[in-house]
Amino acid sequence: MQYEFKAGSQITGVKAGTAGRYLDRLRTRSGGDLTPRMVVDAARPENAMLHPYFEWNNRAAAEKYRLAQAGHLIRCIVIVEGEGEDAETTRAFHYVRRSGESQKVYVHMREVFDEDELKAQVLEDARRELIGWKTRYAQYREVKERFASVFEAIGAVAD
Secondary structure, eight states, X not given: OOOOOOTTOOOOSXXXXXXXXXXXXXXXXXXXXXXXXXXXXXXXXXXXXXXXXXXOOHHHHHHHHHHHHHHHHHHHOEEEESOGGGOXXXXXXXXXXXXXXXXXXXXXXXXXXXXXXXXXXXXXXXXXXXXXXXHHHTTOHHHHHHTHHXXXXXXXXHO
């Protein structure tokens, strides 16, 4: 069995094959299940194989966690239009890259759909997510059978 990091991963400090085998051994030793808590605890000793992957400076780790919380907060805000059963929700902010900028930023939904370049990014993100869903679940025969029409529809619009 060969382990690799999925495309787009920016993981440093550990090789995918080494990490995959280690996580599988950890899972096996625990009776078959694996949790993030188990991984962190196993990586805590300085000589642990996964130790370099984690931020162990508590001040730096706390700041990274707060940044992750802020991103989560931004992604959870929706705009509600209408009332009752007719109410529709739309994500308020989208993560896009403005022309000429190197970093992505969150932009209000109304602004995104007023600018062709930003709208194209959101549509491309949607296409990529559809393909990702299809790829992730295509390996399960039962899922492919149950959602055959969904797989077909994704193929029609995303491939």
